[in-house]
Amino acid sequence: MDTKQVGGISVQAVVLEALDHDWGVSLPLCDNLPYDLIIDNRLKLLKIQVKTAWYDDKKDLYLASVRSSCTNRKVYKHKTYDIQDFDFAVIYVKKLSVFYVMPVEVFLSYKSCVCIVEGEKRQRLPASSEYREAWHLIEKAR
Numbered sequence: 001m002d003t004k005q006v007g008g009i010s011v012q013a014v015v016l017e018a019l020d021h022d023w024g025v026s027l028p029l030c031d032n033l034p035y036d037l038i039i040d041n042r043l044k045l046l047k048i049q050v051k052t053a054w055y056d057d058k059k060d061l062y063l064a065s066v067r068s069s070c071t072n073r074k075v076y077k078h079k080t081y082d083i084q085d086f087d088f089a090v091i092y093v094k095k096l097s098v099f100y101v102m103p104v105e106v107f108l109s110y111k112s113c114v115c116i117v118e119g120e121k122r123q124r125l126p127a128s129s130e131y132r133e134a135w136h137l138i139e140k141a142r
Contacts, residue, residue: 010052010092011036017099021135034068034085043142047086049107053093053100053116062116064091064100066107081108088138091116101134 001009011027015037018025024040035047053062066089067078081104089107091100096118107114117126131137 006052009094011050013092014048014050014090021139034081039138041138041141046088046138046141049086049089051089051091053091055095062093062118063113064116065113066110067112083108087141093118099133100128100131101137102131103137106131
């Protein structure tokens, strides 16, 4: 699968999870916005950026890019996000069907990638672990 197909699967997984929380969901008509969908948590409309985590065999962990990537079929570009681009990033670990829900300021505090360690591999949990399945952050956002 190409990156558009993988990203589409992740967006749909987040949509299903949001609907399961009884939230409203809206999808933009084009993919030129810095967010992938809007969640209505009954308190506020929230812009959501969806990212897909991939497994890095060498590091034995999952990674998710904190940059936007686009291509015009000839040139592949990376762009950094701004704090006003979205409210939350939701990282989907497809292989495990796990979501990491991060406020934009937390997501952007990572340099290039969010490192996600699943399982009891280390003595202490990485900082990202507190955002594992943290849907309550979206539920209470105002």
